[in-house]
Amino acid sequence: MSGWCCSALSAREIAVKDLNRIDLNLLVYLDVLLRERNVTQAANQLGLSQPAMSNGLRRLRDLFNDPLLVRTSDGMSPTARALELEPLIRDVLAGVERAIQPTSDFDPSDANQVIRVMASDYAESTLFPTVIGELREQAPGLTLDVMTPSDVSFLDVERGKIDLVINRFDQMPQSFHQITLWSDPFTCLMSRDNPILSQFDLRAYLNADHIWVSKTGMGVGVGVDPDDVQRLGWVDTALAQMNEQRRIRVFTRHYQAAMTLAEENDLIVTLPSRATWLKRDNPRVVVRPVPFEVPPLELKMAWSPLLQHNPAHRWVRQTITRIARELNA
Known part of the structure; x- marks a missing residue:
């Protein structure tokens, strides 16, 4: 022993x-x-x-x-x-x-720092007006630096240089923390004068000219190949599963630009519903359901494990999540 x-x-x-x-x-x-x-x-x-x-x-x-x-x-x-x-x-x-970490609770009214967020044009248009309004009220000392997907990389997020990323993501590093903010079905927006409105069905949709708008993930974008259906996104993948293909005439990465083009031309833009809802008071456009099944867009928020326990970061995440859930309801 x-x-x-x-x-x-x-x-x-x-x-x-x-x-x-x-x-x-x-x-x-x-x-x-x-x-x-x-x-x-x-x-x-x-x-x-x-x-x-x-x-x-x-x-x-x-x-x-x-x-x-x-x-x-x-x-x-x-x-x-x-x-x-x-x-x-x-x-x-x-x-x-x-x-x-300090044991005291984070006081947003005393916060004085920059929060850097990468957000898609879609998220910036649909979610951020309400988020910024609430941050201005509860944490007036916070500065929000909103960056585009082409401004940052996953490595920037992993290192904690970017606080949050908000977009739809086809792929994401497994080490990241993430949460789904909402799920948004697609709809079609077009000019009220578009002759297709008299009989808007799948055949009419396929015979029309379209605007493509999307920017998933992060990093510098590259030109789009109209024949590379697998890289065009969910709308075109859904059509490919039906052995169909739409005729895309304009490629853009900006939702607002796409909706303005659809308003002034005989083009159709197929977007998540929250984006087309921004035009709800515009008498020059009409919104119609997509005439085939398309999986909804899942808007996600992700961040580095390095920032998971930071009190200020946690408060901002919780605030954005709560606002997104309230808007979704």
């Missing part, structure tokens, strides 16, 4: 000795290095010199007995051990962040 106790004690002593070797700053360095995959960029983000960052990487390699990041044709690539450590390190740092 005494031998077992001595053996167990030695193991604990070894564990403590190993923990004493760990500088918490090194874990922060590793987290940023794995995000940036670049020593210079990691140093810039942490406000360190490149030699200091390189020294930190050397110490990390000694600590974990692994190269962690190695040079390849694509730049610095993480080793298998680094990929294994990545979620564990983030969990540790998130726990530390939670421990040092």
Whole structure:
């Protein structure tokens, strides 16, 4: 028994000795290095010199007995051990962040900071007027910086440089937190003078000329190939499943522009209903149901796990979610 106790004690002593070797700053360095995959960029983000960052990487390699990041044709690539450590390190740092967060509740009336949000034109038009009105009332010191999908990347969000992204997303990193704000069915908007209104059915829809409007995900956009149905979105995918295809004459990324074009031409624009609802008082346009089944648009809000427990961030998220649910009701 005494031998077992001595053996167990030695193991604990070894564990403590190993923990004493760990500088918490090194874990922060590793987290940023794995995000940036670049020593210079990691140093810039942490406000360190490149030699200091390189020294930190050397110490990390000694600590974990692994190269962690190695040079390849694509730049610095993480080793298998680094990929294994990545979620564990983030969990540790998130726990530390939670421990040092202020215990007092966030007071929006005293807040004075910038909240950066990437939002699609659709979200900015349908959701943000109410959101901004309430933020101005409850948190007048907050500044909202609304960015477009082409302004940011998923990496910007992952690093916490962008607080929130609000859009429809075909794909999203699994590490992100996300919530569906609402689901919105599609409708057709067209000029009141459009002759198609006399008999608006599927055949008439297919024989008409259309405006395409969409911008999913994030990043710089590229030109659209009218024949690449899989990349055109839900409306055209639904038609393809029926072995049909619409005739698109105008491609745009702006909902307001699409609706203005439909108002002044014999073009049809098929949009989520909340967007066409913005034209409800315009006597020059008419809204009709889509003459075939189209899955509704799901508007999602997503954010980095780095910001999950930040009190100000949590209050803004909860406020936007509540407003979206109220508008949806």
